[in-house]
Amino acid sequence: MPKAEKILEKFNLKKTNFRIELIELFQSSSSSLTADEIKQKINSTNDKVTIYRALTAFEKKCLIHRVPDKSNLIRYALCQKECSQTHHKHNHAHFICNICSKTFCLNDIKLPQIDNTSGFKINKTQLTLEGSCPACN
Amino acid sequence: MPKAEKILEKFNLKKTNFRIELIELFQSSSSSLTADEIKQKINSTNDKVTIYRALTAFEKKCLIHRVPDKSNLIRYALCQKECSQTHHKHNHAHFICNICSKTFCLNDIKLPQIDNTSGFKINKTQLTLEGSCPACN
DNA sequence: ACTTAAACGCAACTGAATTGCATAAAAAAA
DNA sequence: TTTTTTTATGCAATTCAGTTGCGTTTAAGT
Numbered sequence: 558m559p560k561a562e563k564i565l566e567k568f569n570l571k572k573t574n575f576r577i578e579l580i581e582l583f584q585s586s587s588s589s590l591t592a593d594e595i596k597q598k599i600n601s602t603n604d605k606v607t608i609y610r611a612l613t614a615f616e617k618k619c620l621i622h623r624v625p626d627k628s629n630l631i632r633y634a635l636c637q638k639e640c641s642q643t644h645h646k647h648n649h650a651h652f653i654c655n656i657c658s659k660t661f662c663l664n665d666i667k668l669p670q671i672d673n674t675s676g677f678k679i680n681k682t683q684l685t686l687e688g689s690c691p692a693c694n
Numbered sequence: 695m696p697k698a699e700k701i702l703e704k705f706n707l708k709k710t711n712f713r714i715e716l717i718e719l720f721q722s723s724s725s726s727l728t729a730d731e732i733k734q735k736i737n738s739t740n741d742k743v744t745i746y747r748a749l750t751a752f753e754k755k756c757l758i759h760r761v762p763d764k765s766n767l768i769r770y771a772l773c774q775k776e777c778s779q780t781h782h783k784h785n786h787a788h789f790i791c792n793i794c795s796k797t798f799c800l801n802d803i804k805l806p807q808i809d810n811t812s813g814f815k816i817n818k819t820q821l822t823l824e825g826s827c828p829a830c831n
Numbered sequence: 832a833c834t835t836a837a838a839c840g841c842a843a844c845t846g847a848a849t850t851g852c853a854t855a856a857a858a859a860a861a
Numbered sequence: 862t863t864t865t866t867t868t869a870t871g872c873a874a875t876t877c878a879g880t881t882g883c884g885t886t887t888a889a890g891t
Contacts, residue, residue, distance in 0.1 A: 571837055571888050592878080604840050609879065611838085629766040630878075652814050663814065669806040669821070676828030677789050677800065683822040684806070691813030708857050708868055729847080741871050746848065748869085767847075 568618040568642060575601040576611055580620075588659040588690075589624045589634035618642055624651050624660045625685045634662050651683070654690035661690060705755040705779060712738040713748055717757075725796040725827075726761045726771035755779055761788050761797045762822045771799050788820070791827035798827060 561580035565572045578601045583590065590598075592608045602608065612633055615621045619640040626632040639646045650666040653659075668682045698717035702709045715738045720727065727735075729745045739745065749770055752758045756777040763769040776783045787803040790796075805819045 573838065573888075575839085602839075605878090606841080606880080607839055614838090625762075629768070631766070650808070652816075655817070661814070663811060665811060666808060671787070671803060671821075671823060674800060674802060676831060677798070677823070677825060678831055679789075679823045679825040680792070681824040683820075683824070684808075685820040685822065686808060686814070686816045687818040687820070688814060688816040694813060694815055710857075710869065712870085739870075742847090743849080743872080744870055751869090 564620065568615075568620055570614060570618065573601075575599070575607060579608075579611055579615075583621060583633070583635045588661045589632050591626065591630045591632050593630075619645050622647060624662065625653060625683070626660055627653050627655070627658045632660055634660070637664065650686055652686045652688070652690065654693055655687055656689050656693040659690060701757065705752075705757055707751060707755065710738075712736070712744060716745075716748055716752075720758060720770075720772045723771075725798045726769050728763065728767045728769045730767075756782050759784060761799065762790060762820070763797055764790050764792070764795045769797055771797070774801065787823055789823045789825070789827065791830055792824055793826050793830040796827060 561577045561584070562572050564580055565576055570576060578599055579595065582595065582598055592605060592612065595608050595612075596603075596605060599608075612621065612631075616623065616633065619636055619642055621633040622636050622640070622645055624632050624634045636645065637647070637649075639648075648668050650663045650668065652661045652663050654661070663686070666684070666686075668684050671679055671682060673679050698714040698721070699709050701717055702713055707713060715736055716732065719732065719735055729742060729749065732745050732749075733740075733742060736745075749758065749768075753760065753770065756773055756779055758770040759773050759777070759782055761769050761771050773782065774784070774786075776785075785805050787800045787805065789798045789800050791798070800823070803821070803823075805821050808816055808819060810816055
């Protein structure tokens with residue numbers, strides 16, 4: 558796992574205490590995070606705007622990606638190596654736990670190949686599973 | 695297509711002008727609707743609370759179901775016959791158009807069967823496709 | 832050390848969705 | 862039909878996630 562500072566450097570982002578801590582938080586998190594969850598868990602800032610702006614910047618650099626959320630919140634998870642600095646490339650499924658409401662990336666489950674149907678041109682496929690996660694079972 | 699009044703009767707809902715018009719609006723809509731879109735298109739009420747409450751009631755009776763939305767809005771589409779009055783049963787995919795931002799139900803595309811994986815117990819599967827819809831192509 | 836571009840932090844704002852409560856109207860009962 | 866009950870409506874106010882503006886701070890390059 559690359560060090561947070563290295564990652565910020567690679568993506569041309571400034572190494573502030575908060576952003577370092579934020580990357581480390583994502584790395585140590587088994588599932589995904591909302592802005593509010595981040596605010597609870599982080600020490601180096603108390604301002605939600607700072608959090609939102611970091612998330613937007615990270616997403617643009619393809620460091621994190623949005624994942625579906627049970628309550629339609631904006632929720633992020635770390636990207637895998639396949640993502641370049643300019644293009645997201647995800648082919649894994651997401652799992653929403655109906656008990657703890659966390660969203661997990663299921664990197665093992667690949668997306669089905671859907672052929673273009675009746676005039677719909679398909680650019681992206683998302684597979685979202687719901688149920689109960691290992692911790693809640 | 696059953697008449698709106700019949701549907702309200704079947705689901706033990708009162709036949710108010712607004713709810714009749716709302717069902718007819720859903721029936722005549724090729725895609726799906728948000729509360730705001732409904733407000734634009736409907737005459738018999740001007741109050742968003744009334745709209746939200748009707749949507750909640752309809753969803754509970756399995757008359758409409760939530761569909762994914764590009765901007766995380768709550769968006770609904772009519773249910774198919776498979777849904778009972780107490781249980782939603784959907785096995786179709788959804789399509790989000792990145793141009794007009796509408797969401798369509800693709801009743802032809804069936805969901806892939808995913809086996810339970812590494813401790814995740816799967817109760818529900820959702821397949822969401824993105825791209826451009828026939829009207830926008 | 833100086834400069835500048837990126838990041839921060841506070842306040843104020845937006846917009847979707849919700850809640851409370853009093854009123855109206857539909858359906859059921861008398 | 863009239864009365865009663867239940868459901869639906871409408872207005873005001875609230876909540877809460879997310880955004881915008883703007884002045885200040887700080888990291889990093891010169």
